[in-house]
Amino acid sequence: MPESSPEPVTIIGASGALGFGVALRFARAGVPVVIGSRDAGRARETAERAAALIPEGSFAGHDNADAARASQIVILSVPFRSQSETLTNLKEALLPGQLLIDATVPLAAAVSGKATRMLGVWQGSAAQQAAEMAPEGVRVVSALHTVSAASLTDLEHPLDQDVLICGDARADKREAALLIERIDGLRCVDCGRLEMSRTTESLTALLISVNARYKIHAGIRLSGLPDGLWD
């Protein structure tokens, strides 16, 4: 069972659909949520909107820099076209020892292309770009690419899917996994080094393609895994 008063988590970009859904689900799981937005007013508005949906939740809203300072674990959930700029603006806010969970997906939609296609990122993936840009000592993993915003926001929707986690240090992935698994119905799977994020990010585009065909919000599940993936 999760302990009763967990550390807060910061979600940069929680005004966006994925970040907002993640915020709701964490709050419902008893995790205090700090909402970051480029604009402090918008962050507070988003926190109020979230609180209206999860009255028992704990929400605060700050501009990105103040939000990033408020938690040990920071989730980056922004459109790819803002990822680089956001990380540049967080250079002074993020501190060594913090854990950054990057959920950015370089969909071609960022440059007016299709959401079923990916951009080639010079570093290999959005997560690797985040790792390159994060201040030294900030640990970076990637996760949450394949969980649909619509499913997260629809609180009656059972999630029942896997979150694929990539990162270069097992301990960092485990820390992210133990947080994310507080959300009911999400199981985290260690998919290897951060470079594997090329593939986990591209699964978003694949799911968008599947969703368009079947008018659903599909998730990923790996079969054949044992229990106790993070023991």
Next chain:
Amino acid sequence: MPESSPEPVTIIGASGALGFGVALRFARAGVPVVIGSRDAGRARETAERAAALIPEGSFAGHDNADAARASQIVILSVPFRSQSETLTNLKEALLPGQLLIDATVPLAAAVSGKATRMLGVWQGSAAQQAAEMAPEGVRVVSALHTVSAASLTDLEHPLDQDVLICGDARADKREAALLIERIDGLRCVDCGRLEMSRTTESLTALLISVNARYKIHAGIRLSGLPDGLWD
């Protein structure tokens, strides 16, 4: 229920681990299997080895060209380093109207790199290379990248996973799906156009990474899909 005497399927590269496993499973499902290999003797040997494991199965072994002529549906299951050469050699054998199911994965292992990394294929994916190289009128879809050879060959192992199918024509994908779904425990999902094969192929590398971590043979399952995916 599958009809009682289905058309045969040809598997080019059935001496390899994936092709052999697929051959066994099809035979057990009552589908006659034509095994293709570069060398006719090796094909016959493989057919005998398969028949020893599935005595009720129907197996024939021919060199690749003769094998390709023997069925309406041809599965291409060769290492990426042989894909181009194999298709060049099949130019006279494959005929308009045939359906080619490409299962090739451009792992970096093909050039002595890691099996958790992918090669960039100029056409976008191995499947798109197959489509470019197949004779005009041969229909090309891709499938079967994420089903592990070990799970297929271990006949007691319940598969219980999805096969992600990409292709430019729904009817071609459906034809492949109805064949593949004769294998117990495999559900086929339409993942979109052939270009989406970039991602479905790269899932092999991702699963190899997961498998190495957990000492398993993972498969993919999409959650949230309705029944009757091919109705």
